[in-house]
Amino acid sequence: MTEPVLLTETRAGVRTLTFNRPDKLNAANDDLLLTLTRAVTEADADAAVRVIVLTGAGRGFCAGQDLGDVSGRDMTFTEHLNATYNPLIRAIRGSGKPVISAVNGVAAGAGASLALAGDVRLWAESAMLVEVFSNIALIPDSGSTWFLPRLVGYHRAFELMALAEKVRAADALKLGLCEQVYPDETFRAEVQAYAERLAARPANALKLTKQALNAAMTSSLDDALDLEARLQQVAGDHWEHEEGVTAFKEKRAANFQSEAPGLS
Numbered sequence: 001m002t003e004p005v006l007l008t009e010t011r012a013g014v015r016t017l018t019f020n021r022p023d024k025l026n027a028a029n030d031d032l033l034l035t036l037t038r039a040v041t042e043a044d045a046d047a048a049v050r051v052i053v054l055t056g057a058g059r060g061f062c063a064g065q066d067l068g069d070v071s072g073r074d075m076t077f078t079e080h081l082n083a084t085y086n087p088l089i090r091a092i093r094g095s096g097k098p099v100i101s102a103v104n105g106v107a108a109g110a111g112a113s114l115a116l117a118g119d120v121r122l123w124a125e126s127a128m129l130v131e132v133f134s135n136i137a138l139i140p141d142s143g144s145t146w147f148l149p150r151l152v153g154y155h156r157a158f159e160l161m162a163l164a165e166k167v168r169a170a171d172a173l174k175l176g177l178c179e180q181v182y183p184d185e186t187f188r189a190e191v192q193a194y195a196e197r198l199a200a201r202p203a204n205a206l207k208l209t210k211q212a213l214n215a216a217m218t219s220s221l222d223d224a225l226d227l228e229a230r231l232q233q234v235a236g237d238h239w240e241h242e243e244g245v246t247a248f249k250e251k252r253a254a255n256f257q258s259e260a261p262g263l264s
């Protein structure tokens with residue numbers, strides 16, 4: 001029996017999607033990319049899911065395109081990207097739910113793009129990111145040219161891309177490529193605990209925050225102010241807001257997990 005390319009588990013509102021081609025450091029073939037895109041879209045639509053975690057089985061996160069799976073294909077590079085990687089990155093950034101890139105090991109090529117694409121990036125101590133594309137005389141894709149310079153600036157991004165330099169966890173933290181680094185031994189438990197903390201936050205407010213931030217990445221201050229004013233109305237009209245204010249006044253923890261009784 002062949003192993004599934006993607007493992008799916010849901011625990012305490014956290015949907016964990018695990019790339020499952022460990023012998024190849026989870027290098028991506030079309031099956032993995034299309035299954036993963038579908039899984040992110042499904043998780044986005046599933047009311048039982050509050051947070052999505054992307055991670056890899058074995059010692060790798062994702063080694064990018066499976067280089068054994070590219071010869072003889074009848075698609076151009078452009079067609080391939082538009083059919084597989086680009087819809088995946090759009091599904092992640094467009095999801096109304098927080099997506100965690102849980103980088104358990106090496107993230108290379110398009111795998112590095114996936115490591116950067118999450119709203120939160122959690123790394124294991126032994127994780128490593130490499131914009132490996134120039135080693136095979138390609139350009140960074142799957143969003144790397146958009147994500148990386150916004151994090152480290154144009155010049156550092158160019159250097160990392162041109163020399164395919166490896167970035168290890170301690171440097172990734174300093175450079176702003178990840179939010180937290182955890183010991184390898186406890187990594188998966190720490191990721192679940194972090195994800196559950198996020199799952200307890202107000203889902204509607206986080207969805208709108210994500211929408212506003214994504215728009216602000218490419219907008220003027222004027223447009224960002226207008227969008228904030230519009231989305232704040234949506235947040236303020238939601239029961240979560242009333243629950244937050246009531247909980248503050250009653251000096252108790254807010255319950256954002258389910259609609260509180262008596263609130264509209």
Ligand code: LHQ
Nearest residue numbers: 023024025027063064065066067068080106108109110132
């Ligand atoms: C792999 C791969 C791999 C297959 C490790 N494929 N087997 C490209 C083209 C078309 C359109 C769309 O966009 C793209 C985007 C891209 O992602 S291009 C970049 C493609 N990826 C790479 O070039 C990375 C190639 N891999 C590496 O440079 C190294 O394996 C890294 C730095 C990731 C890890 O090095 P090590 O930790 O030393 O592991 P390793 O090299 O020994 O790999 C372990 C196994 O995984 C090995 O298989 P084997 O049977 O010898 O044990 C590798 O062949 C296999 N593997 N990456 N991308």
